[in-house]
Amino acid sequence: MGPSPPELGLSVKRLQVKQHRAATEALRPLGVTLVQWDALRHLHANPGASLHDLAVLTFQTDQAFGTLATRLEERGLIRRVAGAGRAIRPELTSDGMRVFEEGREITRRVSAAAFAPLDDAERRALSDMLQRLLHG
Numbered sequence: 001m002g003p004s005p006p007e008l009g010l011s012v013k014r015l016q017v018k019q020h021r022a023a024t025e026a027l028r029p030l031g032v033t034l035v036q037w038d039a040l041r042h043l044h045a046n047p048g049a050s051l052h053d054l055a056v057l058t059f060q061t062d063q064a065f066g067t068l069a070t071r072l073e074e075r076g077l078i079r080r081v082a083g084a085g086r087a088i089r090p091e092l093t094s095d096g097m098r099v100f101e102e103g104r105e106i107t108r109r110v111s112a113a114a115f116a117p118l119d120d121a122e123r124r125a126l127s128d129m130l131q132r133l134l135h136g
Contacts, residue, residue, distance in 0.1 A: 015114070023110045030099050030106070031075070037103040039068055040077060040092060044100050048089055072096070 003011070023034040030037070035058070042057045043049065049057070055065035069090055072078045077096035083089040092100060115123055 019110065019114045022114065023107050026106045026110050027103055030102055032077075032099060032103065034107075036068065036072060036077075037099070037107065039065070039072060040096055040100040040103065043078065043090060043092055044097070047091065048083065050083075050087060050089060054090070 020034055023037075027034060027037055032040070038058055039054060042054055046053065046057065051065055051069055052062055054069075055062045058065060058068075060068070069078065069080075073080065073090075075095075076093055077099055078090045079093055080088045080090050118126065
Protein backbone atom coordinates (compact mmCIF):
# COMPACT_ATOMS: atom_id res chain seq x y z
CA MET A 1 0.00 0.00 0.00
CA GLY A 2 1.31 3.46 -0.93
CA PRO A 3 1.68 6.51 1.26
CA SER A 4 -1.50 7.86 2.84
CA PRO A 5 -3.01 11.16 1.65
CA PRO A 6 -1.77 12.94 4.81
CA GLU A 7 1.75 11.60 4.17
CA LEU A 8 1.59 12.83 0.57
CA GLY A 9 0.35 16.23 1.73
CA LEU A 10 3.20 16.47 4.21
CA SER A 11 5.74 15.56 1.50
CA VAL A 12 4.37 18.31 -0.76
CA LYS A 13 4.60 20.80 2.11
CA ARG A 14 8.16 19.72 2.97
CA LEU A 15 9.24 20.16 -0.66
CA GLN A 16 7.66 23.62 -0.70
CA VAL A 17 9.45 24.64 2.50
CA LYS A 18 12.78 23.24 1.23
CA GLN A 19 12.49 25.20 -2.02
CA HIS A 20 11.32 28.34 -0.19
CA ARG A 21 14.34 28.24 2.13
CA ALA A 22 16.74 27.62 -0.74
CA ALA A 23 15.29 30.52 -2.75
CA THR A 24 15.35 32.88 0.22
CA GLU A 25 19.00 32.01 0.86
CA ALA A 26 19.89 32.44 -2.83
CA LEU A 27 18.11 35.83 -2.96
CA ARG A 28 19.92 37.11 0.15
CA PRO A 29 22.66 38.92 -1.87
CA LEU A 30 19.88 40.98 -3.51
CA GLY A 31 18.62 42.00 -0.08
CA VAL A 32 15.17 40.47 -0.49
CA THR A 33 13.35 37.41 0.76
CA LEU A 34 11.37 35.09 -1.49
CA VAL A 35 8.14 36.68 -0.23
CA GLN A 36 9.41 40.15 -1.18
CA TRP A 37 10.68 38.97 -4.56
CA ASP A 38 7.36 37.21 -5.22
CA ALA A 39 5.57 40.52 -4.63
CA LEU A 40 7.85 42.16 -7.22
CA ARG A 41 7.17 39.26 -9.61
CA HIS A 42 3.41 39.63 -9.32
CA LEU A 43 3.63 43.40 -9.66
CA HIS A 44 5.70 42.98 -12.82
CA ALA A 45 3.19 40.47 -14.23
CA ASN A 46 0.15 42.57 -13.25
CA PRO A 47 0.90 46.25 -13.85
CA GLY A 48 -1.79 48.46 -12.40
CA ALA A 49 -2.90 45.84 -9.88
CA SER A 50 -4.23 47.13 -6.58
CA LEU A 51 -2.66 46.28 -3.25
CA HIS A 52 -5.66 44.02 -2.62
CA ASP A 53 -5.15 42.20 -5.94
CA LEU A 54 -1.48 41.68 -5.10
CA ALA A 55 -2.35 40.43 -1.61
CA VAL A 56 -4.62 37.78 -3.15
CA LEU A 57 -1.99 36.76 -5.71
CA THR A 58 0.67 36.36 -3.01
CA PHE A 59 -1.60 34.49 -0.54
CA GLN A 60 -1.47 37.29 2.02
CA THR A 61 -4.00 39.40 3.88
CA ASP A 62 -4.47 42.99 2.77
CA GLN A 63 -2.83 44.16 6.00
CA ALA A 64 0.20 41.87 5.59
CA PHE A 65 0.67 42.91 1.97
CA GLY A 66 0.30 46.58 2.94
CA THR A 67 3.17 46.15 5.42
CA LEU A 68 5.23 44.37 2.78
CA ALA A 69 4.52 47.11 0.23
CA THR A 70 5.62 49.75 2.74
CA ARG A 71 8.93 47.92 3.24
CA LEU A 72 9.45 47.59 -0.51
CA GLU A 73 8.69 51.28 -0.95
CA GLU A 74 11.11 52.24 1.84
CA ARG A 75 13.80 50.20 0.04
CA GLY A 76 13.07 52.05 -3.20
CA LEU A 77 11.87 48.92 -5.03
CA ILE A 78 8.32 50.15 -5.63
CA ARG A 79 6.53 53.49 -5.65
CA ARG A 80 2.86 54.27 -5.27
CA VAL A 81 1.24 56.19 -8.10
CA ALA A 82 -2.23 57.57 -8.64
CA GLY A 83 -4.58 55.21 -10.45
CA ALA A 84 -8.15 55.62 -11.68
CA GLY A 85 -10.26 57.73 -9.35
CA ARG A 86 -8.73 57.84 -5.89
CA ALA A 87 -6.93 54.52 -6.24
CA ILE A 88 -3.23 54.34 -5.48
CA ARG A 89 -1.37 51.62 -7.37
CA PRO A 90 2.15 50.34 -6.74
CA GLU A 91 4.68 50.07 -9.56
CA LEU A 92 8.25 48.86 -9.81
CA THR A 93 11.03 51.43 -9.70
CA SER A 94 14.12 50.94 -11.87
CA ASP A 95 15.86 49.37 -8.85
CA GLY A 96 12.81 47.17 -8.28
CA MET A 97 12.95 46.04 -11.91
CA ARG A 98 16.64 45.18 -11.52
CA VAL A 99 16.00 43.14 -8.36
CA PHE A 100 13.05 41.41 -10.05
CA GLU A 101 15.12 40.47 -13.11
CA GLU A 102 18.13 39.26 -11.12
CA GLY A 103 15.82 37.38 -8.77
CA ARG A 104 14.03 35.74 -11.68
CA GLU A 105 17.27 34.08 -12.77
CA ILE A 106 18.11 33.08 -9.20
CA THR A 107 14.69 31.50 -8.61
CA ARG A 108 14.90 29.68 -11.94
CA ARG A 109 18.19 28.11 -10.84
CA VAL A 110 16.74 27.14 -7.44
CA SER A 111 13.70 25.53 -9.08
CA ALA A 112 15.86 23.69 -11.61
CA ALA A 113 18.00 22.31 -8.78
CA ALA A 114 14.92 21.25 -6.78
CA PHE A 115 13.59 19.17 -9.66
CA ALA A 116 16.94 18.04 -11.10
CA PRO A 117 16.58 14.50 -9.68
CA LEU A 118 13.61 13.99 -12.03
CA ASP A 119 14.02 13.44 -15.76
CA ASP A 120 11.78 15.18 -18.31
CA ALA A 121 9.19 12.40 -18.36
CA GLU A 122 8.98 12.36 -14.56
CA ARG A 123 8.60 16.17 -14.41
CA ARG A 124 5.81 15.99 -17.00
CA ALA A 125 4.09 13.20 -15.06
CA LEU A 126 4.41 15.13 -11.79
CA SER A 127 3.07 18.28 -13.44
CA ASP A 128 0.11 16.36 -14.88
CA MET A 129 -0.69 14.83 -11.50
CA LEU A 130 -0.46 18.16 -9.70
CA GLN A 131 -2.72 19.80 -12.29
CA ARG A 132 -5.29 17.03 -11.82
CA LEU A 133 -5.19 17.54 -8.06
CA LEU A 134 -5.45 21.31 -8.35
CA HIS A 135 -8.20 21.40 -10.96
CA GLY A 136 -9.95 18.05 -10.64
